[in-house]
Amino acid sequence: MLGCLLTWVDCLLGELLTMYRFIRFSTLLVGLFVAISGFAADSTVATLTTPDDLGPEVKQPIEFPHNRHAGNHNPTDPTKGGMEIDCQYCHTYARRSAVAGIPPLQKCIGCHKSIDSVRETPRIKQLFEAWDAKKPIEWKKVHDLPDFVRFNHERHIKRFVEQQNRPTQEACGYCHGDVKNMTVARRQKSLSMGWCASCHEKAHSVTAPGGTPIGKQAYWYTFQKPAAAAGSTPDAIKAQGPNDCWQCHK
Amino acid sequence: MSVTNLLENWSQFRHFHPVDDKPHDPYKWAMSIDLDTCTGCNACSVACFAENNIPVVGKDKFEHGQQMHWMRIERYWDEDVSNPGGRDFPDQGAQFLPMMCQQCEAAPCETVCPVAATNHTPDGLNSQIYNRCIGSRYCSANCPFKVRYFNWYDYPTDDSVWPAEMNQQLNPDVSVRSKGVMEKCTFCVQRISAAKVTAKNEGRLVHEGEIQTACQQACPTNAITFGNLVDTESRVHKQWEAQRVEIDKDKQEKDEEKGGTDLRGYRILEELRAYPSVMYLERVRESAV
Known part of the structure; x- marks a missing residue:
């Protein structure tokens, strides 16, 4: 029961x-x-870059005119246009280390002490006041990646500027946008993971002329066996930028 | 891939080892640990805590099984030789075995992750992406070595783990993990990355000895060797070769030989076909005391 x-x-x-x-x-x-x-x-x-990707306006202690320094020459009136200074002249650490760093005040003074024509303008005066007081300018960060991201400026400069002979402004512009037409820099790209991957998925030729001899390594970055292009040698496999998770995630 | 195709051409689809169709080139990070020189001093474990921002959880949480040591020293005691069936801790002392993530080639943890937070990298590492992890803990359940550790608490906000001034000693190249994610030994991937960047900038491959893991660096007896298994000149390659341990075999040829060999190299739980990347060298001495 x-x-x-x-x-x-x-x-x-x-x-x-x-x-x-x-x-x-x-x-x-x-x-x-x-x-x-x-x-x-x-x-x-x-589209991956939308108007929403525009970052917040960052208030800098001195309103630095990127357009005046890096913008194109104005053939009709040389006093108005830019001076086409290479990004790497001031952002000198980008090609030497993972982080781009902030140009020291010394860099500004180095040129501006011998440019008398703008010596008395308000912004330059502020610059020299800080110099005399031995205080750095407290620039604010505009492009701020999360702490868990491992991004290396040096690799990108080496890859595009040194190996592929791209103009610096173009190579920097992939991520930083059209800085030469900005005054204070503002974020133009979303810098999200999907946005990064959208470039790393493109078929860049890794074995660029004069590039790093990386052997068959390129094949591995694709995670799949790439379809060998007709008539190409095995070394000329088109491959993406690195795209395994640990490449960028700390 | 239809089922018929799968059944008819089974031999093509059947894989014993993942490297068969994706050979490691130019890197395969591997390790060998000599248990004969290991003194069980725990320096590797301490170095790992310092390098990888691992929280020190304290005695209470440790006793609840919430310890976070990526590298732990396991202790084994032989039987009491002079008195069979006697004391649990006989006089000849403990044998030590440093145990950390074995970076398996066919990692059991990878296949069970519901969100693919743990993946295989081209270098043969078993990556763990904290942002992606949802804390299901399946990976830990499926790990035969039990080397995955779960963040039961939000340690970074816990003042007893990292008091304010201690934050300054955290390694900026390693994420500080928050509550609810799994973590494990990474073979110090931040050092590997840094070395690879330098090598690539100079247009070459990473040299032998360029990368040292934190545990290897701290080991006072040099029991730990780390390097690129693909590089035939590397110390780790030479050791694996000398010990006749092959990464893509679940049964080593030397073990099949009659009468056995004098070689000390072995991998733990090899028969599970996880193909671990760490080779241990057996201890020679029967009694250490």
Whole structure:
């Protein structure tokens, strides 16, 4: 009698459990459907750089005119246009280390002590006041990556400027936008992971002329066997930038 | 890939070892640990704590199984030789075995992660991405070596773990993990990365000896060797070769030989076919005391 009762209870429990699982499964299905339809509706957005990517306006202690320093010459009126100074003249650490660093005040003074024409303008005066007081200018960070990201400026400069002979402004501009037309720099790209990956997924030729001899390493970065292009030598495999997780995630 | 195709051409799809179709080139990071020279001093463990921003959880949490040491020294006691069935801790002393993530080639933890937070890198490392981890802890459950550690608390905000001034000693090249993520030994991937950047800038491959893991650096008896297994000139390659331990085998040829060999090299739980990247060299002495 007791055994019979127990079997019945067992059956009931089993039934309940099945029902519970079924309910959970159907919830999952509905959820999946909603998620997929939501994705389909959003998938019309194709551009990676949207106006929303524009970073906040950063208030700097001195309103530094990037356009005046790095902008193009103005052939008609040389006093108005830019001076086409290479980004790396002031941002000198970008090609030497992982971080670009902030140009020291000494760098500004180095030139400006011999430029008498702007010596008495308010911003330059402020510059020299700080110099005389031996105080650094407290520049604010505009492009701030999260702490868990391992980004290396040096590698990118070496890759694009030194190996591929791209103009510095173009190479820097991939991530920093059109700085030569800005006064105070402002973030123009989203600098999100998807945005980084959108470039690392492109078929860059890793074995650039005069580039690093990396042997068959390039193949590995793709995570798949790349389809060998017709008539190409095995060394000329087109591959992406590094894209395994630990390359960028600390 | 239809099921019919799968069944008919099974021999093509069947893989014993992941490296068969993706050979490691030019790097495969591996280690060998000589248990004969290991004194169990724990310097490696301490170095690992310092290098990798690992929280010191304290005695209470440790006793609850919430310890965070990526590198731990396991202790084993032989049977009491003079008195069979006797004391648990006989006179000949403990044998030590430093245990950390074995960076398996076919890592059991990778296949069970529901969000792919742990992946295989081209260098043969088993990566752990903290941002992606949702803390399901399946990986830890599936790890045969039990070397994955879970953040049960938000240690960075816990003043008893890193008091204000102690924050200054955190390594900026390593994330400080927050509550709810899994973590484990990375073979000091931040040092590997740095060395690779230097090497690439100079247009060459990473040299032997250029990378030292924190544990290796701290080991007073040089029991730990770390290097590139692909590089035939590397010390770790030579050791693996001399010991006839092959990374892509779950049964080593030398073990099949009649009468066995005198070679000391072995990998832990090799028969599980996880293909670990750490080779241990067996202790020679029966009794150390």
